[in-house]
Amino acid sequence: MSWVSDYQYTWLQKLALNALQISGHIPHHIAFVMDGNRRFARSKQLDKIEGHSRGFAKLADVLRWCLDMGIREVTTFAFSIENFKRSRDEVEGLFNLARDKFAKLLAEIERLDEHGIRIRVLGNIELLPADLQRLIASAMLRTEHNDKLFLNVAFAYTSRDEITQAVESVLQAEENPDGEDALLPTDINERLLEACLYTRHSPPPDLVFRTSGETRLSDFMMWQIKSSVLYFTQVLWPQITIWNFMAGIIAYQRDRSRIEDFRSEQRLHSAQLAKSSDFYSLRVQKFLHKLDANRRKLLIALASN
Amino acid sequence: MMMQLLCLWIGQLLLLLVATYELLQLLWHRLQAFAHRSYDYWQCDRRQQNNRLLFERTIRELEKLPKHLVLVIGADERYVDASQLQRIFGYAQLVGIPYLSVYDARSVKNGYVDIGRFCQWSKDRLYYWPSQKQNKQQILEQNGNNKCVNANGRTIGELQVFQINALLDGHALIAKMCRELYVNRGTTEVQQLLTKRELLSDKLNERLNQELGIPVPEPELGIIFSGVTCTFGLLPWHARFTEFHTHPSGRHFDATCFAQLLYKYARCEQRWGK
Numbered sequence: 001m002s003w004v005s006d007y008q009y010t011w012l013q014k015l016a017l018n019a020l021q022i023s024g025h026i027p028h029h030i031a032f033v034m035d036g037n038r039r040f041a042r043s044k045q046l047d048k049i050e051g052h053s054r055g056f057a058k059l060a061d062v063l064r065w066c067l068d069m070g071i072r073e074v075t076t077f078a079f080s081i082e083n084f085k086r087s088r089d090e091v092e093g094l095f096n097l098a099r100d101k102f103a104k105l106l107a108e109i110e111r112l113d114e115h116g117i118r119i120r121v122l123g124n125i126e127l128l129p130a131d132l133q134r135l136i137a138s139a140m141l142r143t144e145h146n147d148k149l150f151l152n153v154a155f156a157y158t159s160r161d162e163i164t165q166a167v168e169s170v171l172q173a174e175e176n177p178d179g180e181d182a183l184l185p186t187d188i189n190e191r192l193l194e195a196c197l198y199t200r201h202s203p204p205p206d207l208v209f210r211t212s213g214e215t216r217l218s219d220f221m222m223w224q225i226k227s228s229v230l231y232f233t234q235v236l237w238p239q240i241t242i243w244n245f246m247a248g249i250i251a252y253q254r255d256r257s258r259i260e261d262f263r264s265e266q267r268l269h270s271a272q273l274a275k276s277s278d279f280y281s282l283r284v285q286k287f288l289h290k291l292d293a294n295r296r297k298l299l300i301a302l303a304s305n
Numbered sequence: 306m307m308m309q310l311l312c313l314w315i316g317q318l319l320l321l322l323v324a325t326y327e328l329l330q331l332l333w334h335r336l337q338a339f340a341h342r343s344y345d346y347w348q349c350d351r352r353q354q355n356n357r358l359l360f361e362r363t364i365r366e367l368e369k370l371p372k373h374l375v376l377v378i379g380a381d382e383r384y385v386d387a388s389q390l391q392r393i394f395g396y397a398q399l400v401g402i403p404y405l406s407v408y409d410a411r412s413v414k415n416g417y418v419d420i421g422r423f424c425q426w427s428k429d430r431l432y433y434w435p436s437q438k439q440n441k442q443q444i445l446e447q448n449g450n451n452k453c454v455n456a457n458g459r460t461i462g463e464l465q466v467f468q469i470n471a472l473l474d475g476h477a478l479i480a481k482m483c484r485e486l487y488v489n490r491g492t493t494e495v496q497q498l499l500t501k502r503e504l505l506s507d508k509l510n511e512r513l514n515q516e517l518g519i520p521v522p523e524p525e526l527g528i529i530f531s532g533v534t535c536t537f538g539l540l541p542w543h544a545r546f547t548e549f550h551t552h553p554s555g556r557h558f559d560a561t562c563f564a565q566l567l568y569k570y571a572r573c574e575q576r577w578g579k
Contacts, residue, residue, distance in 0.1 A: 015312065022309060023316025085579045124502070159545060164506040167483045171490050171499060188484040190476040214573065217536075219545035223476065226538035230549070254323055255533040262380035262410070262537065 002104045003151070004067060004115065005060035013242050020246060021069055024253035027206035029073040030066065031228070033220055034059065036212030036236030043236075049093035054238040056101060065245050067115065067149055073202055075152040077220045081124065081161055095132055098155070102135035109142055116148025122198040123157030124165070130305055137302035152202065159222035166196035173287055182287045184278075191273040195288055199224055207252045211237045211244075227263045229255045331555045338384075338557035356560040360399045363564045367571040373404040375469075375524035375547065377539050378418075379531025380410040384555050387418050393528075394434045396563040398464045404521050406467040410537035420468050429518050430470075433463040467519050474517065475538045482512050513542055526570045528552055548573055 009017065020026075034055055041051025059076060066074050079094060105112065105119065112119070121136045128136070136155070170192065173182035183192075194200075204224040208217070213234040217225070231248045235241075278284060345352050364370070374397055378385050390407065397405050411417045424432035469475075486508075489495050498505045514522045517540075527539070527547045532554040536544060550566050552558055 015315065018308070018312040019316035019319065021316075022313045024320060082577060082579075085577070159541065160506055160510075161502065163479060163542065164502055164509060167479075167486065167509065168499065168502060168505055170483055171486055171495065171505075183487070185484050185488050188480060188487055190480045193476070193480050193483060215549050216546055216573075216575075217544070217549075222536075222541040222545055225536060226476070226541070227535065230534040230536070232534070250319070250323065253320065254327070255535075258381045258532045259535060262535075265380070266538075 002101065002108065003060055003112070004063045004117070005057070007061050007064040007242075009242075016246055017065075017069060017242075020249055020253070024249075025256055026070050027249070027252050028071070029075070029203055029205045029207075030071055030248075031075040031077070031205040031208045031221055031225075032059075032062065033077045033208070033210040033218065034237040035210060035214055035218075037238055039212065040236040040238040048090055049097065051238065052094060052097055056097065058238050058240055061242075062240065062245065063149075063151065065242055069249070072148075073150040073152070073205075075122070075154060075199075075202070075205060075221070077154045077157070077218070079123075079155045079157070080218065080220075081127065081156055081158045082219070084127075095129060099132055099135060102132070102139050105139050106135065106142065112143055113146060116146045118143045118146040118150050120150065120152045122152050122154045122162070124161050125156055125302070127156045133302045134305050137299040141296075141299055141303055150202065152199070154220065157198070158219040160219060162198050163193070163223055165198070166193045169196045169291055174290070176283075176286070180283075182290075183284065187277050187279075187281075187284050189273050189277050191270055191277060191279050192284065194223065194270075195279075196291060197223060200288075200291075204228060206256075207231060207248060209233070209245075209248045211235055211240055227259060227266050229259065330553075334553065334556040338555070341557045341559060356396070357399065359560050359564055360396070363567055364400060367567060369571050370400065370567065371402060371525035371570060373406065373519070373521040373524045373526075374402050375406040375408060375527045375539065375544070377527055377529045377531070377537060377549075378407070378409040378411060379529060379533060379535060379537055379554070380412075380415070381532055382411065382530045382554055383416060385418070385530045386416065387420075387423055389558060390418055390420065391423060391434075393558065393563065394464055394466065396560055398434070400563075400567065402464075404465050404467070404519065406469050406519065406524060408469040408471060408537070408539050410471050420466055424466055425463075430467045430474075431518060432466045432468065434466050435463070465520075467517075469517075469540065471538060475540055478513060478516060479509070479542060482509055482516070485512070510542070517543075523547070526550070526566070528566060530554065530558075546575060546577075 037051040037055035038048050039051075040046075040054065041048050044051075046054075063074060078098075083094070084091060119139045121140060125133050125136055170183065170188060176182055199221070204226070205221065205228045208221070208225055208228050208230045210217075210230070210232050213232065215232045217230075221228075229252050231251050233240075233244055233248065235244050274280065376390070376393065394405065407418070407420055409417050420432055420434075423436065424434045425436035426432050486495055486498070498508050522540075523543045523545070524540075524547045527544065527549045529535070529549055529551040531537075531551065534549065534551040536549070539547075548570055550569060552562065556562075
């Protein structure tokens with residue numbers, strides 16, 4: 001399968017993977033900032049697009065490692081809205097690569113069902129070319145019933161856009177049929193906005209893994225990562241090995257206990273907010289249900305374009 | 306079964322080794338911190354002169370310096386106190402960084418530092434450091450005249466320090482802006498904002514900046530004082546391109562560490578998506 005590779009482990013890798021899995025806590029959700037494809041291409045005197053293509057091949061390996069490690073949710077930062085500033089050739093090359101990969105994904109959909117993989121694309125997909133929108137929407141709709149591994153691909157994404165989209169959803173809340181406001185001003189707080197993000201059905205990432213030695217987050221999941229462990233490594237994304245991956249998992253296992261109290265406080269704060277703002281009231285839940293229905297309607301419209 | 310037991314044993318041994326290494330490292334860092342503090346205590350004047358020379362060289366060699374530095378103090382941090390913060394404020398002032406923010410994720414009982422205790426409060430989140438009283442004393446101590454210069458050769462001004470509230474200034478502030486817009490959603494202004502997402506994004510940006518009141522709201526460099534690299538919820542709207550560096554909990558933070566971070570910051574290339 002092109003999205004999840006058939007990686008062949010050595011006995012030592014298998015032993016290390018099992019040891020980590022059995023003895024420590026495995027993150028539920030990992031987010032990857034796949035950085036360094038172009039620097040890798042430059043260092044090997046390859047074309048930029050070839051660098052991105054190798055990067056995608058590496059993602060297939062990483063997804064295999066995650067699947068075997070027992071990680072339930074993976075989010076990858078594939079294309080930022082800021083990346084539209086790159087040269088036209090490069091942007092078009094990236095779109096062609098995405099077209100190719102999503103078309104292959106649709107062709108081997110049975111294997112995704114077999115593994116229970118659900119694909120979700122996070123981002124403002126309406127900024128993308130119409131044919132790519134169609135492929136993405138089809139892939140999301142076609143895998144929406146799978147629930148073993150969630151693969152979120154952040155494409156045409158920035159955190160600012162995501163937060164603005166959440167605010168926009170609240171401001172566009174339609175009146176109920178009985179003429180009442182869909183939301184009361186007191187319903188609006190961080191808990192409600194969180195429920196309007198693209199990641200509304202995902203837990204926040206436990207670990208954010210960024211390659212290529214950069215130590216910034218580049219506007220990726222800024223809202224969600226308040227209690228995530230950040231792991232920065234020097235290796236370029238196409239050169240990442242299973243040992244780099246496991247080093248990230250060990251760092252998470254080491255740091256998790258230190259941050260646990262903070263995470264509990266955050267969970268408690270979130271629960272208090274939900275209680276104080278009637279988050280579980282019929283009114284708010286109706287609004288969120290409508291939000292889901294509208295998003296699905298949009299996907300159906302894009303898929304049938 | 307045997308294989309599983311072996312894996313469990315290897316995994317636990319690995320975690321034990323990591324934990325032992327970390328404990329020994331912490332002890333070593335505390336010992337070093339004690340030695341440094343003792344040296345500082347006896348060699349106060351010489352240390353200040355050395356710092357000045359170090360920063361003079363740093364500024365000569367660096368092509369860029371951050372305008373806005375943010376100090377993130379993690380919820381698990383036990384060693385950052387008011388005196389350490391004042392030392393860092395002093396380094397920032399010597400180097401010529403105009404704006405510095407402090408984001409302390411700790412609770413009062415866990416060591417939260419209220420910078421109002423040693424800074425001059427101006428308005429809202431803004432404080433000046435040193436306070437007028439400290440400033441006069443510092444000038445008299447350093448050269449006996451009314452002019453004090455930083456490592457850049459410019460007259461030292463007061464450092465503008467902002468205390469960011471972990472509960473009110475991050476996610477909650479965005480929610481507050483959303484509530485404000487929601488109340489006014491019937492107005493033509495808000496309806497106009499809903500025609501294009503960029504307009505709404507710009508409006509949110511403008512209102513958040515107004516509310517925070519920091520002249521350069523996006524910090525370029527962030528130093529995380531914690532055993533874990535984590536943002537602890539620091540300004541989700543503004544910290545998007547901040548370069549984060551973690552200073553391990555318990556390790557002494559001195560002028561050399563500060564200069565090294567400035568070198569790291571100057572070396573990194575911001576591509577802004579290109």
